[in-house]
Amino acid sequence: MLRSPLALALLTVSLPACPDSPRGLTVDVPVTAGVAGGALAVWGVTELAKGELTPGTCRWCGPPSVDRDVWAGLVWSDPKAAGLLSDVLVLALPASLAGADFFFAGRDARRATEDVLVSMEAVALAAVATQVVKFTVARRRPAAWAAGLRTSPDDDRAFFSGHVATAFAAAGAFGTVARLRGYPAWPAVYAVGFGTAAAIGYLRMAADEHWLSDVVAAAAVGAGLGVAVPLFFHRGGHEEELTFTPLSGGVVGLRVSGSL
16 A cells, blocks of 8 residues: 555665764754754644635545545544544654654763754654645545535645654654664664554544545655655765874875764
8 A cells, every 4th residue: 555655664774774873963953953943833834824725625626436445445433533543643653763762872862862853854844745735736535525515624635644744754764863873773663663654544544534645645755755854964974084194214104084
């Protein structure tokens, strides 16, 4: 069901871990906190204003046959129970990964804070991306489509799932941060994180809130941002140092050293 994100997860797990060195991850704390905080602020403002930002009617109103077929077989008899469980898991996942990271970092509060900041930066950017797409696409949710009635602007915000995007972003980011730091448990972070995120995707469909395509797209975007933010913006570079050492006979020796 989630072949693309899971393929990304397998690809990331297959990459070698970076040496356990502070240079494995570079974090400008004020800048990273500013980006994460700014993105969360944008998400919060747009969430409060979703009534005004959501189009007056759906732009993508009817689902394709594959979405209808999957939807018919997955919705629980008590959709609210599935929705509540997905709400709990989407909050528990990043909190649990952050707690685990504290122990991976040797209970180094400063290092763990940097790890969490980078991961939350990815999650916040995924949340903003979700909002932009939701307001642009204005897709009708399954329950509203089946009822043939829109009762609130949120009924036209199905594509794509915010729960799933943020869950996959958290899994990808914490796993990649752990790999860059060289924490031995980084494969487990990917496995638990992506596994829980996939379960959240299932629950969002069981809750009658999203179609299969909403979940797959959200998983791809979330996992992509989760891996890309630490890997391309916070990965420690290779620094070379030239050292000139006087030798006997007036010869000067040159030594090149580098570290992550």
